Amino acid sequence: QLVESGGGLVQPGGSLRLSCAASGFTFSKYNMFWVRQAPGKALQYVSEISYNGGGTYYGNSVKGRFTIFRDNSKNMLYLRMGSLRPEDTAVYHCARRAEYDIWSDGHYMDIWGHGTTVTVSS
Amino acid sequence: DIQMTQSPSSLSASVGDRVTITCRASQKISTYLNWYQHKPGEAPKVLIFAASNVQSGVPSRFSGSGSGTHFTLTISTLKPEDFATYYCQQSYSGPPTFGQGTRLEIK
Numbered sequence: 610q611l612v613e614s615g616g617g618l619v620q621p622g623g624s625l626r627l628s629c630a631a632s633g634f635t636f637s638k639y640n641m642f643w644v645r646q647a648p649g650k651a652l653q654y655v656s657e658i659s660y661n662g663g664g665t666y667y668g669n670s671v672k673g674r675f676t677i678f679r680d681n682s683k684n685m686l687y688l689r690m691g692s693l694r695p696e697d698t699a700v701y702h703c704a705r706r707a708e709y710d711i712w713s714d715g716h717y718m719d720i721w722g723h724g725t726t727v728t729v730s731s
Numbered sequence: 732d733i734q735m736t737q738s739p740s741s742l743s744a745s746v747g748d749r750v751t752i753t754c755r756a757s758q759k760i761s762t763y764l765n766w767y768q769h770k771p772g773e774a775p776k777v778l779i780f781a782a783s784n785v786q787s788g789v790p791s792r793f794s795g796s797g798s799g800t801h802f803t804l805t806i807s808t809l810k811p812e813d814f815a816t817y818y819c820q821q822s823y824s825g826p827p828t829f830g831q832g833t834r835l836e837i838k
Contacts, residue, residue, distance in 0.1 A: 651829050718775070
């Protein structure tokens with residue numbers, strides 16, 4: 610399972626670090642995602658990290674402000690969020706990437722956490 | 732980025748009804764299309780991957796079809812626990828992108 614933590618209320622321009630604790634599977638074998646849902650809005654991809662941390666990818670709305678990283682020795686995924694804006698207010702979910710076609714990029718998100726709430730407001 | 736558009740945005744139906752949700756991609760994505768169910772306060776749950784493959788543990792009343800730019804999710808006989816929001820998501824290229832969601836409500 611995946612359990613997120615670290616959300617809270619932060620002022621615009623502030624920073625926050627989210628955590629995601631993984632259990633029940635070999636964490637170091639999987640790429641991981643952060644996906645968010647703003648109030649009343651759809652799910653939105655935030656970031657992805659490769660199984661060994663060697664590759665990191667970001668959505669355009671967070672590029673340059675957020676950093677994804679992981680500690681495989683602790684089965685932990687993180688999201689460091691900086692220069693926060695009101696539009697970053699959302700529930701943040703971590704999710705595991707499952708591959709169904711190793712010859713292409715075919716994948717889906719097979720395990721999700723319940724999420725942690727981030728509110729950016731003065 | 733590839734844009735995903737779902738229809739309808741909301742849908743009222745009764746227990747026992749057959750329901751179909753449509754998802755269109757802004758460009759051809761072969762069958763790199765997944766469907767998720769999301770209930771408030773819960774973790775999203777994958778239902779269908781690669782357009783038509785039912786995830787292990789998902790009831791057989793859920794099915795998916797389509798390829799290219801047009802996809803559908805069908806629930807054959809609605810049960811009370813199926814009232815939720817449903818999202819399609821492409822994994823063909825670039826960042827994964829989701830549709831805007833279809834909220835399925837009890838009539």
